[in-house]
Amino acid sequence: MKYGLQMFSVRDLTGKDLAMALSEVAEMGYHYIEFAGFFGHSAEDVKAMLDKNGLVCSGTHSDWHWACDNFEEAVAYHKTIGAKAFIIPGADLSTRAKLDDFIEKTNKLVPMFEAEGIELAYHNHSYEFLPTAEGFIMHDELQKRSKMKFEIDTFWVWNADLCPIETLEKLKGRVSVIHLKDGIKDGEGRSLGLGDAPVKAVREYCIKNNLTMIVESEGLKPTGLSEVRRCIEFLNLCDRAEGI
Numbered sequence: 001m002k003y004g005l006q007m008f009s010v011r012d013l014t015g016k017d018l019a020m021a022l023s024e025v026a027e028m029g030y031h032y033i034e035f036a037g038f039f040g041h042s043a044e045d046v047k048a049m050l051d052k053n054g055l056v057c058s059g060t061h062s063d064w065h066w067a068c069d070n071f072e073e074a075v076a077y078h079k080t081i082g083a084k085a086f087i088i089p090g091a092d093l094s095t096r097a098k099l100d101d102f103i104e105k106t107n108k109l110v111p112m113f114e115a116e117g118i119e120l121a122y123h124n125h126s127y128e129f130l131p132t133a134e135g136f137i138m139h140d141e142l143q144k145r146s147k148m149k150f151e152i153d154t155f156w157v158w159n160a161d162l163c164p165i166e167t168l169e170k171l172k173g174r175v176s177v178i179h180l181k182d183g184i185k186d187g188e189g190r191s192l193g194l195g196d197a198p199v200k201a202v203r204e205y206c207i208k209n210n211l212t213m214i215v216e217s218e219g220l221k222p223t224g225l226s227e228v229r230r231c232i233e234f235l236n237l238c239d240r241a242e243g244i
Contacts (some may be wrong), residue, residue: 002031004212007034008113009224009231010025011036024225025225026053028229029236034048035083036228050082057081061088068109077115084117085118088122088123093142095132099138099141111147124157127160129160151179154180165201176211179214181218191230192215
């Protein structure tokens with residue numbers, strides 16, 4: 001199996017030495033990389049780091065205002081590093097006015113990105129699945145009114161007392177990549193296999209449905225590299241148990 005890593009998981013290292021962080025996670029066996037910032041590096045330098053380590057950029061977590069304010073620059077950067085997805089890592093959609101503005105602007109961006117071979121997607125936390133003060137559920141509104149795809153963070157769905165697999169089934173056709181993450185119900189992240197989230201069931205669903213799995217571990221205990229090494233070791237054990 002080929003697994004990816006959201007580089008936020010090793011944020012204690014990426015800002016200091018992105019090249020070293022990429023080298024370390026490649027050595028562990030991660031294949032796909034999802035960036036959470038580039039720390040001043042040019043797209044050409046980032047692509048060189050990826051190529052040196054045999055890594056593939058599956059996408060980035062990037063501020064949607066970048067695409068609104070400088071679409072050509074955002075597209076050029078993503079094309080250079082080989083990213084096929086521009087993923088919005090979250091947004092303030094807490095009022096109807098903010099939600100309406102977000103949907104209007106991103107719906108214009110979707111076909112523009114598609115014309116460049118890039119998918120525009122939204123990454124959830126738990127709050128998008130909970131009622132706002134105005135009484136609507138943000139993710140329901142995005143599902144009905146937005147043209148974007150979704151990157152489902154399965155831990156945050158579970159933390160919102162929803163079933164990740166039922167959510168993925170509901171959104172079939174609009175999800176090509178997920179976050180595989182573990183933790184406990186107060187929202188505290190754990191390395192894969194050390195929390196209560198249904199990680200194994202989600203993994204099995206993704207394998208059957210050909211969804212790209214991006215690992216995210218948020219604990220930094222004692223370091224980000226320690227966290228993500230535990231995660232890939234857990235996944236390797238799962239693979240071996242199934243003869244993969």
